[in-house]
Amino acid sequence: MLLRLPKSVSEAQEYLTEGAVPIGGATLVWATWQRDGFPDRAMSLRDLPEANTIEREALGAAVVLNRIDDRVPEVLRRAAAGVGTGAVRRAATVGGNIVGSTLRCLLPAALVLDARAVILEPEGVTETDLAEVLAKRQLLLSLRWQTPVTSNYHKAAAEPGGASPLVVAAALHAEDGGANRLRVAVRSEDEVFFESAVCEGDADDVPRALRDSSFARLPDTARELVGRQVTELLARPAVA
Template structure:
């Protein structure tokens, strides 16, 4: 297998045109390749500047999860910190987790940040939403979002060999009409989202509005976790 390490977007585009397979951190594909055979050509973005950005409102696809720290909002930092073991986080990348994984542990956090994805396809670089990113699985370069007013994240403990653990992520954003709460829940392999106006510290009113979204179909135990997180998040925001 020949591994290409482009240092520019144009070089990365050439790799795709040649049929190179994105490798990410290889934590998800290595075992499959050992079993089924390695591709002739692979591409890694670890030397591409556009894929290595890291800041309060952006993260690159080639950034390993261990590097996702206090420079990003807590909801994303905590999501990255709960993926696998320390050894996995030192190798696994943001792009590999979002595009290559069936669990997509970072997806709820990215959704509540209302992130947009910068992707590279055969026709060049363009921006898309997370729904298209997950559905079409293009080569992700980076994510961008607006810094939230407040955010929270919780991942419940899971059983070995059992279903994926419940994940609840939330964030409050300022807009022209005040503040808006976004919530994303991973229940099994499904990720459900909802949003509602965040009116002051009245968590009950906000939670009632969320029951009219896809989150209203959550089982009672999962909804209890959502209620607890939103109550705490809105209360902490008022204290600030």
């Protein structure tokens, strides 16, 4: 297998045109390749500057999870810190987790940040929404978002060998006109639910709106956790 390590976007485009397979941190694909055979060409973005950024409103797809720090919002930082073991976090990448993983532990955090995806194709770099990236399994270059007013994250304890642990991510965003919008994402089993609601008027309106949304399909324990996380978030001062 020939491994390509592009140092520029133009090099990465060239390697994609050659048919190089993106590998992320290779934590998910290695066992499959050992079983099914290795591709002729592979490509890692670990040396590509655009894929390694860590900023207040941007995170590169080649960033390994243990490098994610307080430069990014709490919800994303805590989501990364809760993935696997320390050894996994030292190898797994943002792009591999969101696009290559079935668990997609960072996806709820990215959804509540209203993150946009910067993708790399043979034709060039474009920006799109996360749904399209996941549906088409496109090559993620980075995530971009606007800093929320505040955010939080909770991952329930996992049963060894059991179902995927329950995750609730939430973020509060300022909107034009002075109102705030609450965005909440829940991973229950292997399904991700997402809802948003404008925060204005009665303080009970937001929890009520969420109860009447797709979250009504969630188990009781999940709905109770959503309620606690939303209540705690809305009571916070404005800290991302």
